[in-house]
Structures are given as C-alpha cells and as structure tokens.
Amino acid sequence: MFNKIFKYDFKFVFRLWWIYALITAGLALIGGALLRGIIEFITANIDNFLFYILAFLGFFTVIIGLCCFPLAAVIICLVRYYKNFYSDEGYLTFTLPVKRTSLLNSKILTFLLFEIMSVAVLIIDIYLILVIGIKGFHTELANLLPMLLDELKEIWNPSLTADVIIFPFLLLASALMGINLYYLCFTVGSVISKRYKVLAALGIYLGVSVAMSFIQQIISSFTISNLMFTSITYTEFATNGAEFTIYLGLMTLLYGGIAIGAYFINLHCIKNKLNLS
Amino acid sequence: MSILECRSLYKNYGNKRVLENMNISVPAGKIIGLLGPNGCGKSTLIKMICGLLVPSSGEIWVDGMPIGPQTNGIISYLPERTYLSNGMKVIDLIDYFCDFYRDFDRKRAMKMLQDLMIDPASRLRTLSKGTREKVQLIMVMARNAKLYLLDEPIAGVDPASRDYILQTILQNYNPEATVIITTHLIHDIERILDEFVFLGFGGEIVMGGNADDIRGQYGKTLDELFREVFKYVQ
C-alpha cells in the first residue's frame, strides 16, 4: 500500500514541480546568454552603459529565480502534506486501508526526493549558465582542475577525509530535520487550533527554530570557537581541522536526533491525536 | 456474528464527556438508523469506527478485528462533508478508489454516473456542490463493503436529491452488509430502516428496536415518536 500512496504523492508534486524545473532551465539559458553578452562586451571594450545595467539586472533576476526554485519545491510538498492530511481531504486519506506510518513515510520520501531533484536541476542550470556564458568553459576547467587538485593534496589531512565522509550525512540529517519539523508543525498546528492551523504551525516552527539556533550556538562555542571563519587560512584550517570535524559530527547528530524526535512525535499525533474538521 | 461491537466506549473532549459507557452490538445484513439530536455523539461514534478519532477508553471491533487499515478496507464511509480533491477528474477518482479498495465495483460506479449524466472526464471543481456530493455517494455505494457508515447523508440536500440518495441506498443494498445511517431527518429515512437506535446525550441509548414494529406498538411513526422522546432534551 505504501507504493500506491507514494505514487499519488509523487504524481501530485511532480505535476507542479516539472513546470518550475522547465522555467529554471529557460532562465538558465537566458542567464547564460546574458553572461556571454557581458563578457564579450567587456573583452571588446564596448562602453554601452545601458546594456550593462540591463544585462546585470537580467542576470541578477535569473539568479534570484534559480534560488527560488528549491523554495518552490518545498512549498509544493508542504501544500500537498497539508491538503492531503488536514483539509477535508483528510477524511478520505485517513480512512484508506493504509497504515498511518506508510502515509507519513510516503510524504517524507516525496519531500526528500524532490529536494534532491531540485538541487540536481539547479546544478545542471548553473552548469548551463557557465557553459553558455563562458567561451571555452571546458578548456578553462580542464586547466584549472589539476591546479585545484594539487592545492588540495597539499593541505589534505585525515580530518578533511572525515569531513568529506560526514558531510553527506550532515546534509541528509539536515534535510530530514527540516522536513520532519515542517510536517510536525503542521500536525501540531492542526491539533491545537482548528481554525488557525497554518498560523499555529508557523508559530511553532519559529519557536523551534529559535530554540535550535540557541543549541547550535552552544555547540559551536565549545568546538570551533577558535576557528573564526572570517579570517581563516588554509594553515589554520589544517591545524584545527579536528575541531571542525567534531563540530560537523555533533551537528549531524543534533540534526539527526531532532529529525528522529520530530518524526516520532508527529507519528504519535497522527495515530492518536487526529481531530479533523 | 456481529459486524460491529463497541464495549465500554468512552470519549472525552477535554472536560466534556461526549460518549459514556457505550455498549453496542450490530448484526450483519441490516439497515440501522442511529437517530438523535445534534451533538449527542452520533458523528463521534461513527468517526471512531472509521479510525478518525481515538476512544478515550473502551474497545471497538469490526468483523472481529480492531480498528486499523484492515477494518478500513471493509468499511465504506460517507462523511458529512465532501472529501474530494477538486483538481481531480471524476475518472481519476474512480481509478483512485479502484487502486486502494479491492471491493470497489468500477462498472457499478460508471453506471451510476451514467444514470446521473455526469461526464467522467469532467473535473470535480467544475461540478455543482450537489453533484459533487452525489459523486461522493456513488463512490461510497459502489463498494462491496461489509459495513457502510453514512453520516447525515441527506442533511442540507434538496428533496429530489434526498430521494435519489435513498433510492441509491436501496438499490445497492447487499443483504450481507450492514448500513448504519445517522441523521436527524427521520421522516425521510424511516421507511428504509430495519432497526433504529435513539441516542441521547452522552451516547445514552434511550430506545431501540425494529423500526416497523414501532408503528404497531405505539401507533406512531418513528419521526413522531422521536419528537416525543426528545421533547425536553436541550
């Protein structure tokens, strides 16, 4: 039954998402063209002031548009969650012959999948902009890459290896934390207040965010207090790398813990505290 | 074997006690009216059987199983409000029901839509409110469920539609299934009932029995009897 629910969740989000994906691709093409134009004009020493203003504005808009894309994915998933669970549709959803756990898991998986897909599309878009915008981008990259790799080999140490390993887990934990917190806020919002579900949800989320950044501050002050990111150099990073690794590890655990906690509280509410209408 | 059993059922909302020590045993193959004034706990009971609400204490058994996905599979529930997703087309809704409910009869649903001249390709949001309610009723009645729960199916509906709804219930009547109808519009519904239960506040069972025998026993319709019994109830 999970597969069936997942199919419908995925379809609903995809139907709205692919349009935005296409739009961002279009924006990327435009952005690439604008970038190329700017570069060509600069190299040809053309002095058309108006053109530069418009081109930069255009490029700026493209970048903003691209940044909004992941946000659109988040909003679509949240809308799906809210509508499917806590609007009148909930009367149908929660009387289906499907386990509550499956219903929730499907929503989480959908959110995660579309976050990953959105990032992937974004990376492709940025690549498009660079390829179109910079003449001979590939050759430039081919030249740059060995240089970067050499630098990297110089400063490499075990803690960096650990960082690289931990980092994807950190991302995953962070994503899952966000997803489960958003979902939990909607659930609690609808349990507490029948009329102002969304407002209550927002309020709870703000509260949790503040609490979280507080905890984060405490953790960072213990671990990376002597790593001031504003004035970091490679050498400082290399010698104090272990602390940064610990910081990353603790953050991963923190996010992961919050994600799991939020998940189970949410599940409990969905199973036992449901109160539609 | 009873299709539905409630034992020592209690439901509180905070300090308010909606259902108090309710014990009910419902046999298979009957059309039963759950009748009572507004706020007496009819809808609450129905929602608990569907799993939408959790009892404060007590047990509910449907066909010998506890409430869960297995019981949802044999219960066909018609809530008071429309739960349809307006972006869907009617045919999408039919596919959805076919997907999740093994006992959904696609042909029957299509035929009922045809009788009402509803185009399956039309989007739900383009249909009138009354038509959407009828589509929802068709979805519920096209299932071969063991227990049908119809919560106020004819409230807020015009007389012609009311007749249609009652006819649909009779037409899709399955002698092995039980239909529980909650309503406070007794006059329209009493002729299709086998049995009835008068529910007072706190879910108290004030009276119950065969709907037709009431006329012989009291010389009154169920509607008239109801007015008498609940005359002083606030």
Add this chain to the structure above:
Amino acid sequence: MGWKFQSNSPVYLQIASTIRADILSGKYAAEEQIPPVRQLAYIAAVNPNTMQRALSQLELDGLLYSKGTAGRFVTGDTAVLEKARHNAVNELLETFLQGCKQLGVTKDEVIQLLNKKEEMECQF
C-alpha cells in the same frame, strides 16, 4: 418517492394490503409470478426486509406461495381468493358503516343514497 403509508400501523401490513388488493383486482393473475422482493422494495421505496415480511404475511394468508428460489406466485386456489375478497369487502363495509354511525346516518338513508347513486351512474 415510493408508496404512501399511514402512521398508525406497521408498514409491512400496509404493503400486504396493497399487494392483496392488486391480487384481488386481477393486476396479478392466478398462478402469475410477482416481481422479486428487491424490485418491489425498490418500487415501494422500503427496506427489503420489510417487503419480505409483507410477502411472508401474504404467504401465511395463502394468497402467495413460493417455489424456492424461483420466486413467489399468486395462488390458483379460487376458494382462498374468494375468501380473501370476501374479507376485504367486509373490511371496507365495516369502515363505511363505522363512518355512517359516527355521522348518525340510518340504514334507510344509506339504501336511499345507494339507489340514487346507481341511477345517476347507470353503471356501478
């Protein structure tokens, strides 16, 4: 929707009366099969169990008999039909006479009125 019923007596008895009248009037001929329970219930817009009860009553009265799953048939026994007819007419008469008594109509007045009606209509 469906047949109309009075409030003071059980629906199944009223249904039995209606079908009895249909049989006696010849709408359902002797040895003819009547429609199945569900169909009759749908037409009358009543619960099928109620309709079943009504038909069982008529079986008890001997007006109908069932051939297992093949359905129900009107009896061919003319004696039973005649008796039922007789009873039905008597019932009507009883009601009529009760009404007359309430209005204080005498027997002679009744006969007079009946003759007058016959004259006016020529055919009864």
